[in-house]
Amino acid sequence: MAFLEINGLKKSYGETQVLAGIDLAVEQHEVVCLIGASGSGKSTLLRCINQLETIDEGTIRLDGDVVSGEGVDVNQLRRDIGIVFQSFNLFPHMSVVDNVTLAPRKLKQATPDEAERRARELLDRIGLSARADAFPDQLSGGQQQRVAIVRALAMQPRVLLLDEITSALDPELVAEVLDIVRELARDGLTMLLATHEMSFAREVASSVCFLHQGRILEQGPPEQIFTDPTEARTKDFLQRIIEAGRL
């Protein structure tokens, strides 16, 4: 059984079905990329896995344990599955280091001193130790997103979900954020990420899923998906990406 396993996941907002039965398996240390057109349900899938949205049907298993549905402690689950958002969502009233230590402190994961020491170590790793006491709006977008990644990492999650974390960034800031993800992949962190950065997906992904209308239409190793997709819709999608000069 896979480390993170999703079976028959369905989700509707009112009448519109956004996820129409998703089956997905992510092994430990794997990096799985979700690609697909805008509105295909990538964000919704990630938010469902993190239980920021309730799911209508299906199950999610983490390390063999069912973590969806009734009776599950979502707060506990979210310590195991971290998420980083497109829009950073740092807490604007807290310094960078407080942003990072808030959850470890509040959830008694570490003593305040320990949490702070670890936070500064992590910030040092991403080259932001000098800005540890700055406030979020004194940072560039790229720096904010790097802090957001570190904030999620501070809880030492077993799986990290990344939802288009570079699409709100100026082009010249994308690289600094992707570098960190690349490094995390090298360290063996299990990641599931939605992205529009195809060349990056091709580089880091162990496997790529193409989402279309709430279903995973095609899944395979990046080389195969990007060079020899079997589904016509995948071909269409990639063709459009190439025309837009994004591949």
Next chain:
Amino acid sequence: MTVALEPRTTARPLPTCKVALPAAGLVVVLVTIALVWGTAWRLLSATAAGTSWHLFYLVVGLLAAVGVLALLRPALHSLAERGRAGTALGSQDLQAARIHRSRCYTSAWVAMGWSAAAVLVVAVVSFLLANDHAVQKTFLSPEMLSQSWWETTKAFRTNVFIAVVAEVIVLVWGLLLAVARSAPGRAGRPVAFLARIYIDAFRAVPGIIVIYLIGFGLPLAGVPVLSSMSPTWSAIFALTLTYGAYVAEVYRSGIESIHPSQNAAARSLGLSHGQTLRSVIVPQAVRRVVPPLLNDFIGLQKDTALVMVIGTVDAFTQAKIYASNYFNLSSVTVVALLFVLITIPQTRFVDRLIERDQRRQGR
């Protein structure tokens, strides 16, 4: 259908400078000067010579009569600039013409703006002097002011005490209500419902009625503990009930103004609903609601004057004793001034808080 996109070709109009505006400025200023002089004269002739008040009025009147002449400066400057604009226009210097025209208009408006302010002051002073000083004697009698201000100010301490204690409790109570009103889940629903009923009810009922009901009702009903409260504490209790409801709504609007992504970010880290509220949502919300919060607090402070209906001796009660004994309202004017005096520093304080917050946030 196609819409032609052609650049506009008409030439910019030549600057013209009308004489009407500077002339009107001068006329308005001259009329104002006449009004001020007339009022100053009435001020002087209305008091007997030799008293210290006469001396005071003499100084005020002279200062006003001389000071109002300053209005002539912008009025004359406006006319002079109008002349220069005309000259420049004659020599085809368009840029200079525009500059002088702009100065001419600005000065004319400055002259008229200050004249309007001066006329307003004249109107107020005339009102006070009306009916042989009757208005001034009723509201601002020097003898009554000096006789009553000390006792009234002493009694004002009661108002301040009630306001401060009630405000501290309201800060906490209002927040509790706001949080209860947005209690999540099935278990939270009855709590939210109760909080909403409370807020609806106490925002609707006039504060004076709540004070009356609490101050007289509880002792009458012999409710244990509550009925033995002093009138002052009854007032605090009543005002807390009323303003707790207002402040809860202020907090709630603040909480709802925080973008849902902040909640999502905090919850995604594993924080509970309560932890998220406490560490992430409420601290940001409170910062946003400081100005409306102060609004409600000023309202609360003013409503401390209502406690006289249950026999608490506050500044207003004290002032009314003077007022009815001497048929003169100057002591009540003192109370009014006291309320103004305590409000101004609070407003400035909040302005400073907001400024500091914006600076710290680097905006």
